[in-house]
Amino acid sequence: xxxxxxxxxxxxTLPELHKKPSLTQLVKFAAGNWDFNPLHHxxxxxxxxxxxxxxxxxxxxxxxxxxxxxxxxGHNQGGRIKNIFCEHRxxxxxxxxxxxxxxxxxKYEENGEKLVDLTIWTQDNDGKQNSPGRATVVFx
Amino acid sequence: xxxxxxxTEEMKAKVGKExxxxxxxxxxxxxxxxxxxxxxxxxxxxxxxxAKAAGYRDLPAPPxxxxxxxxxxxxxxxxxxxxxxxxxxxTLEPGQLPNIMDGGTxxxxxxxxxxxxxxxxxxxxxSLDTKITSSGKTMLIQSLEFTFTNQDGNVVLIERLKxxxx
Numbered sequence: 001x002x003x004x005x006x007x008x009x010x011x012x013t014l015p016e017l018h019k020k021p022s023l024t025q026l027v028k029f030a031a032g033n034w035d036f037n038p039l040h041h042x043x044x045x046x047x048x049x050x051x052x053x054x055x056x057x058x059x060x061x062x063x064x065x066x067x068x069x070x071x072x073x074g075h076n077q078g079g080r081i082k083n084i085f086c087e088h089r090x091x092x093x094x095x096x097x098x099x100x101x102x103x104x105x106x107k108y109e110e111n112g113e114k115l116v117d118l119t120i121w122t123q124d125n126d127g128k129q130n131s132p133g134r135a136t137v138v139f140x
Numbered sequence: 141x142x143x144x145x146x147x148t149e150e151m152k153a154k155v156g157k158e159x160x161x162x163x164x165x166x167x168x169x170x171x172x173x174x175x176x177x178x179x180x181x182x183x184x185x186x187x188x189x190x191a192k193a194a195g196y197r198d199l200p201a202p203p204x205x206x207x208x209x210x211x212x213x214x215x216x217x218x219x220x221x222x223x224x225x226x227x228x229x230x231t232l233e234p235g236q237l238p239n240i241m242d243g244g245t246x247x248x249x250x251x252x253x254x255x256x257x258x259x260x261x262x263x264x265x266x267s268l269d270t271k272i273t274s275s276g277k278t279m280l281i282q283s284l285e286f287t288f289t290n291q292d293g294n295v296v297l298i299e300r301l302k303x304x305x306x
Contacts, residue, residue, distance in 0.1 A: 025177070028173075029178065032175070032177030032178070034220070035219070035220050038219075058242055059204065062245060063205070065203075066203025067179070067202065067203070070203055071182070075184060075194035075196070082248070083246055085246035086244060086245070087243060088242045133244070
């Protein structure tokens, strides 16, 4: 599944990416990004005891949004991520759904570059957008 | 305290100042670990032949991954593994704006990062701003910028993030 410059239209939706990370998956992510904040693995940590759970890393959601966009772009189709941004507004917990979504906002040429602006976000089962963001991809 | 917070001259003097450089290694194992942690099943992040067949020099770094900072006990922050001497954030007085919020992170790419690359990161405080919340309290917004340069001297990534103290 990948797109080309010609195949993209404003209003397109990106194929959704579904995540439901287990605690073990979060530990694997920590092994990948080297952030060992106990908030993300130690249920006895005071903040986790208070919340009743460990929390999914914000960077896990950002990386998942990266996966959403990169999977849509595919490889070797001339498109690459120029920039990707998200912020973290809410909490996600292990074993809960995180749905990564995106839409094509704008397709345009600027300074000789073929660009596509995307709105991207993660949402939980209540539809709350815990990591809203945006990305721009460039085609050569 | 929040109502009376002001950016001091001492804080302002830190804006624009660059940290010493620090090395981030993009090893094949690190790319695999990050891809595995994120949950990728695409073989290009694991299998060198698959990566090369897709046109990459080596295993590509997944989006938002820029390698692992060289870890040295005493020189690296124990929780986040980041280099202590490259911390350019403002240290506030005890009790001053005690809460921290993530204001978001942007990754601007100029080229593909691949396994085998050695990146040099330089951090700087890009700007310091205050904002008054709807409840009349002051927030401090620290805008940080990390520039990653590869082994050929090319800037491949600028990471911008905001830390909000309130």
